[in-house]
Structure formats: C-alpha cells, structure tokens
Amino acid sequence: MKKLTDEQIQALLDSELKPSGDMLSASEKQQMESYQSLFQKLNTEPEQGLPFNFVSKVSRQLQIKLKRRSDIRFNLLALFGIIAGLGMAYGILTLIDLNSGNQFLLAMLRYKWLLIFGSLILVGTLMFEQRVVEEN
C-alpha cells in the first residue's frame, strides 16, 4: 500500500478524520500522532489576553473621539455663523441706509487682520487638537 504523504495526513486531520490504527504503518502512525499533537497546540488559545476592562476602554475612547468631532463641527458652524452674520448685517444696513452700510464695511476693513487672524487661530487650534487626539 502507498504511504500517506504529509499533505494527505494534514488533509485528514483538517477534515477531522482519523484512520484506524490497523490501516496505518508504524511510521504513518507516528507522523499522524506528531501532526495531531501539533494541531492541538495550534488550536490552543494564548494564555495572555486583553485586559478585563478592554470593552469599557474602547467605549470611552470612542465617546471622546465622537465628542471631539461634534465639538469641531460646532466650532466650525459658529465660525461660519459669525461670517454669515457679519455679511447679513452689512447687507441689511446697506438696504436701510447705504452710508451706514459703508461705515460698517469700513469698520470691518479696519479690523480685517484681527478677524482673519482670529479665524485662523480658531481653525488652527481645532486642527491641532484633532491631531493630538488622533495620535493619542
């Protein structure tokens, strides 16, 4: 009879089939036992695992991330709200009295750098915070 190859022995064990001892030669029996023992070790779960509070850790981390994202959304909305508010104020003032509208525009232009830097600092802080949170 033809001797069982390593591939055939592995395939038998994969299909959870084990030929009876009488059908195997001594060397085949030894090979079969070696593979069986190896398969048992391979199927054994590692002793070390994740900490018992892993689920709550992940949940907490996720909540922090989601809160950060919602904070960023809120701050960006606030920024756009301010810009839109200033634009609307200018539009309304111009409709009521062209002179007042122009004065408002001049005042805004006088403080344009303050407005631009204020906006840049806000956006920069948000981006920096987001990066720090993601890195941690």
Next chain:
Amino acid sequence: MFNEKEVVSRILKGDFHAFELLVKQYEKLVFFVVNRLVQHLQDKEDICQEVFIKVHQSLPKFRFQSKLATWIARIAYLTAVDHVKKSKAARQADYPENIDHYHFSEDSPESELVKKDTAAYVNLLIAQMPLQYRTVLTLYHLNEFSCPEIEQITGIPEGTVKSHLFRARKLLKEKIEHDLKN
C-alpha cells in the same frame, strides 16, 4: 444569541451598549490576529482599540456582503500589518525574499529554555516565522476561518493560503520532531 444585523443597526442609530456588545463578541478574534503579528504587549492592546474605533467609523459602509467576523478580521489584519511595516522594529524575518525556502534559524538561548513546554515552544517557533505563515496559521487554527475566508481577509490567493498553511505546519512538525530527538 448575537444577532449581527440587529447589533449593527443599533450601533448605526448611536447605541453605545450595542457597540460594547460587538467589542465583547469580537475582542478575542481581533486579539488573536494582532497578537501573532505584533511583538510588543502595549502595542497589541492599542492596536486592538484602534481596530474597534475603525470598525465603528466604517460600519455605515458595511453591506453584509461577507460575515461581520471576516470584515472585522480584515480590518484587524490590515491595521496590524500597517503597524508592523511602520514599526522600526520590523524584522527582516517578517518578509523573507523567498518564503517557499524559509527554514528555521539556529536555536536561541530563549528557545532552549522553553523547549520543555511544547505549547510555549510552538508559539515561540511561530513568532520566528514569516508574517504570512503566522497569519494563515492564526486565522485557520485559532480564528477557525476557512481558506476562502482567509483569502477575503488577507488578499492572499486561496491556493497560496493552502500552500503556506501546509508548509508552515510541516516546518513546525519537523522542527519539533528534530528538537525532541536532541
């Protein structure tokens, strides 16, 4: 019983308790994948956390075209491999030039110490193997995925998965037999 469709739909509605159920259900699966690919203990936990955060972020895109376990295992595998590649400690042994001619190197003092405990010795030998062998052994034996599922997870063709699995087990068996004789 864990009903994956129901749990996923609850998570998408913002139910944190449902997300905790999902983490509990799949934490072992993710840990087994990460554990075999990543060396440092603290990194392992951090990567497992990162995997579940990614799962939560990507869940709206999940269309149940595969099992949820397979999809999560793929995220875990890709995250762990990405970490291994980025890590300064990435070893030459993880990516040998010709994987089909891989052989175990000489015994280290550490291996001499654990030889008596066969289970620990098998784990030590697996840790020395190339990343692809470690991956298929873990996904097949510990996570109980089939070869087509391992192909979905890793992108390695099914035929190559089978050949890696066969060769990795043969190498381990021969090494253990050889060491037990000596």
